[in-house]
Amino acid sequence: MKTTPLHAAHIALGAKMGEFAGYDMPLYYGEGVIKEHEWTRSHAGLFDVSHMGQMFVTGAGATAFWEHVTPSSFANIPGGRAKYSVLTNERGGTVDDLIVTRMGPEKFFAVVNAGCKDKDFPWLQSHLPSNAQMDIITDRALIALQGPESERVMRDVLGFDASLMPYMWMAEHNDLLISRLGYTGEDGFEISIPERNAEKVWNAFMAHDAVKPVGLAARDSLRLEMGYPLYGHELEEDISAVEAGLNWIIAKDHTDYIGAEVIRAHLANGTEHVRVGIRLTDKGVAREGAEIRNEVDEIIGTLSSGGYSPSTQASIGMGYIQAEYAETGHKIFVNVRGRNIAAEICALPFVSAKTKSMKKKEAA
Numbered sequence: 001m002k003t004t005p006l007h008a009a010h011i012a013l014g015a016k017m018g019e020f021a022g023y024d025m026p027l028y029y030g031e032g033v034i035k036e037h038e039w040t041r042s043h044a045g046l047f048d049v050s051h052m053g054q055m056f057v058t059g060a061g062a063t064a065f066w067e068h069v070t071p072s073s074f075a076n077i078p079g080g081r082a083k084y085s086v087l088t089n090e091r092g093g094t095v096d097d098l099i100v101t102r103m104g105p106e107k108f109f110a111v112v113n114a115g116c117k118d119k120d121f122p123w124l125q126s127h128l129p130s131n132a133q134m135d136i137i138t139d140r141a142l143i144a145l146q147g148p149e150s151e152r153v154m155r156d157v158l159g160f161d162a163s164l165m166p167y168m169w170m171a172e173h174n175d176l177l178i179s180r181l182g183y184t185g186e187d188g189f190e191i192s193i194p195e196r197n198a199e200k201v202w203n204a205f206m207a208h209d210a211v212k213p214v215g216l217a218a219r220d221s222l223r224l225e226m227g228y229p230l231y232g233h234e235l236e237e238d239i240s241a242v243e244a245g246l247n248w249i250i251a252k253d254h255t256d257y258i259g260a261e262v263i264r265a266h267l268a269n270g271t272e273h274v275r276v277g278i279r280l281t282d283k284g285v286a287r288e289g290a291e292i293r294n295e296v297d298e299i300i301g302t303l304s305s306g307g308y309s310p311s312t313q314a315s316i317g318m319g320y321i322q323a324e325y326a327e328t329g330h331k332i333f334v335n336v337r338g339r340n341i342a343a344e345i346c347a348l349p350f351v352s353a354k355t356k357s358m359k360k361k362e363a364a
Helices: 007-012 033-042 062-069 117-126 150-158 195-206 216-225 260-269
Strands: 016-020 023-028 044-048 053-058 082-088 094-104 107-112 133-137 140-146 170-173 176-179 188-194 211-213 273-280 291-293 299-309 314-322 331-336 339-346
Touching: 007 023, 007 195, 023 216, 033 044, 033 211, 033 216, 044 195, 053 062, 053 117, 062 082, 062 107, 082 117, 094 117, 107 117, 117 133, 140 150, 140 195, 150 176, 150 188, 150 195, 188 195, 195 211, 216 299, 216 314, 273 299, 273 331, 299 331
Parallel strands: 044 211
Antiparallel strands: 016 023, 044 140, 053 107, 053 133, 082 094, 094 107, 140 188, 170 176, 176 188, 273 314, 273 339, 291 299, 291 331, 299 314, 331 339
16 A cells, blocks of 8 residues: 555554555544544644645646646636646546646646546546646645634744735745645645655644644545535546536636537536535435435435534535436435435535635636
């Protein structure tokens, strides 16, 4: 099993380790998942996400490349701006979701999912034009600092003043690439660090009184509360961005990308199944794979993610259901081990985002 540059630090902290995407990763630490979740929402949680894939794309064809493999527009974004998008296949489905940041006129930094990077890198390379170069980063760690005290911690620990740095932007600080973003809905940062300095930076953060380590289990419950899709759950090769409710990443005047015809058809005609938020209104906890049923016990969909929400103290989930049942407030049932539990369709996110200078989503 593979390890990240911070593996020894997790063992020293007594983390409960487990396999994820081929890596031995911390699932949770001594205080447990709920305490870690709550600490991130109230203070600052520190996550090791070094298992994710990092890469640079440079050259005269770099912008055109990203506009070919994603449905988003990158031509007019300024240096330092980051965008969330998806890689699309010929069927309009999703190869992966990722964040792409322009670092210069024709230089981009991208982060892809850990479980997809082994397929993403060859796939991206196969679509790379001759006037662009892709460099896979193998000598940098990646950590995430998330929570309302993150800005203060960044100043105290790194001497980095982020007070004027908006959400979804990157800055270079010494040998660090600092992006103000994350997958928790809290204000926070992802920091790409040379591998040789990773443990030193991790320990410096850990010495701050506002910081505690957080494992992958709480990272998942935090993203679930925000209604953020997770590849392998809400996103798949046969699920389009439109079905997933990600219309906002699709540039309106952008048509020359892989799978564009299918996605345009989905935008024009709608889709049979759509992603929704679900809250159980009776006792129980529903997990991925649970059947969603209507009032006459017909299967109308499947839960793609589910679990207990510490912030709302309810069992919540996301799933794909027949579009006719997707209206907020619609009463449904989720079948758990043969028992139908009452539930309802609810708007996403389950809790409000607290990201810095959160603005209305711009056109992709």
